[in-house]
Amino acid sequence: MTDSIKRLKELVDSSDNIVFFGGAGVSTESGIPDFRSTGGLYHQQWKYPPEVILSHTFYESNPEEFFRFYRAKLLAPDAKPNAAHKKLAEWEAEGRLKAVITQNIDGLHQAAGSRNVLELHGSVHRNHCERCGKFYGLDHILHTEGVPRCSCGGIIKPDVVLYEEGLDPDVISGAVNAIRKADMLIIGGTSLVVYPAAGLINYYTGNKLVLINKGQTSADTMANLTINAPIGEVFSQITVGL
Numbered sequence: 001m002t003d004s005i006k007r008l009k010e011l012v013d014s015s016d017n018i019v020f021f022g023g024a025g026v027s028t029e030s031g032i033p034d035f036r037s038t039g040g041l042y043h044q045q046w047k048y049p050p051e052v053i054l055s056h057t058f059y060e061s062n063p064e065e066f067f068r069f070y071r072a073k074l075l076a077p078d079a080k081p082n083a084a085h086k087k088l089a090e091w092e093a094e095g096r097l098k099a100v101i102t103q104n105i106d107g108l109h110q111a112a113g114s115r116n117v118l119e120l121h122g123s124v125h126r127n128h129c130e131r132c133g134k135f136y137g138l139d140h141i142l143h144t145e146g147v148p149r150c151s152c153g154g155i156i157k158p159d160v161v162l163y164e165e166g167l168d169p170d171v172i173s174g175a176v177n178a179i180r181k182a183d184m185l186i187i188g189g190t191s192l193v194v195y196p197a198a199g200l201i202n203y204y205t206g207n208k209l210v211l212i213n214k215g216q217t218s219a220d221t222m223a224n225l226t227i228n229a230p231i232g233e234v235f236s237q238i239t240v241g242l
Contacts, residue, residue, distance in 0.1 A: 004225065004227045005227070005234065005237050005238065007225055008210060008212075008225060008227065008234070008238060009238050009239075009240065011184060011208050011210060011224075011225065012091070012096070012184070012238065012240050013240055015096065015183050015184040015208060016095070016096055016183065017098050017181060017182050017183040017184070018091060018096055018097040018098065018182065018183070018184045018185075018186060019097070019098060019099045019100075019101065019178045019179055019181075019182035019184070019185050019186070019204075020088055020097060020099070020100045020101065020185075020186045020187075020188065021101045021102075021179070021185065021186070021187045021188070021190070021200065021201060022084075022100065022101070022102050022103065022104065022187070022188045022189050022190060022231075023102075023103045023104065023188075023189050023190025023191070023192075023194070024103065024104060024189060024190065025188065025189025025190060025191075025213060025214060025230070025231060026082075026084050026085070026102070026104060026108075026188055026189035026190075026231055026232075027079070027082075027104050027106055027108055027189070028189070028230075029082040029083070029084065029230055029231070029232040029233075030076075030079045030080060030081065030082045030085070030106075030108060031076065031079055032076045032079050032106055032108075033073075045072075046069060047065075048065075050069070050073070051163055053065065053066060053069045054066075054069070054070075054162050054163055055162055055163040055164050056162045056163065056164040056165050057164060059157075059162055063147045063155065064146055064147055067146065067147055067148065070141075070158065071141065071142070074105065074124060074160070075124055075138070075141065075142060076106060077138060077142060079106060079108060080108075080111070081108045081109075081111050081112035082108075082232040083232040083233070083235050083236035084188065084189070084231045084232040084234075084235045085108050085109055085111070085112035085114070086112050086113075087235040087236070087238065088100055088109065088112070088114055088235075089109070089112040089113035089114045090113075091240070092113075092114055092115060092116065093113065094240070096240070098116065098178060098181070098182070099116045099117075099118060099174075099175075099178035100114050100116065100117045100118065101118045101120065101175045101178065101179070101200065102117060102118070102119055102120065103120050103121050103190060103194060103197050104119075104121070105119065105121050105122055105123050105124050105160050106123075106124060107123055107124065107125045118171050118174050118175045118178070119171065120161070120167055120171060120172070120175065120197045120200075121160060121161045121167075121197070122158070122159045122160040122161050122168075123159055123160070124138055124141070124158060124160060125137060125138045126158070126159035127140065127141055127148070127156050127157065127158050127159060128156065128157060128159060129150035129152060129154040129155070129156050129157075130154050130155050130156070130157050131150065131152050131153065131154025131155075132150060132152045132154055134150050134151070134152070136148070136150070136156050140156065141156070141158065167196065167197070172196075172200075175200050176200060176203050179200060179201065179203040179204050180203050180204070180205070182204060182206060183206055183208060184206065184208035184209075184210070185201065185204040185206065185208070185209050185210070186210045186212065187201060187209070187210065187211050187212070187213070187217075187219065187223075188211075188212040188213065188231040189212070189213060189231045190213065190217070191213065191215060191217050192217045192218050192219055193218075198218075201219060207224060208224055209222060209223045209224050209225075210223060210224065210225045210226075210227070211223040211225070211226045211227070212226075212227045212229065212231045212234050213228065213231075214228060214229065214230055215228070216228070
């Protein structure tokens, strides 16, 4: 166990109001690739960059291509929670961790057992008809082709925040409140470049700010502890109280 891991364990041991703020790097260890990766075969399959396809304007003007990309790149029904998801759920069950704030849309935190999960960018597991509001689960999107339609004829839209769309104000409010009250804030698997989500960490005023990410981030200089490694690998080494 490295000195950094020992220090992280000490910080967790001495905390009872931990908040976790995570991004795509938390799920890559579950085999979910970052959709922003446009290398390799990407340009053979897609005429537009992901930020264009995943915009509200594109969804409205070209729903067929939107859903082709959405099913191919954003849905991973076979993915399972990894060591990071499981450790966070364990800490919540102990009463040590109070909230998970995630930029991910895959539902893996809930699958691991976490209860208080604030999903900044929505979830692929929730889908609603734009006409009548009827709810549909992930299976319906997976087992339909083209533009998914409700029994009323309306388009079924995923509850995922697209570019040009605003974040849910209730989720933002909950995240701000959780971060403000936290005695420890762990930021993991995010490069902190997606706003307004990344700006939420500025509400933390404590002295136990931990950053765990494979690469450097803009908040490294603010952190009390920085660990440059995959988060699941880091969390798997921590056993609290021993």
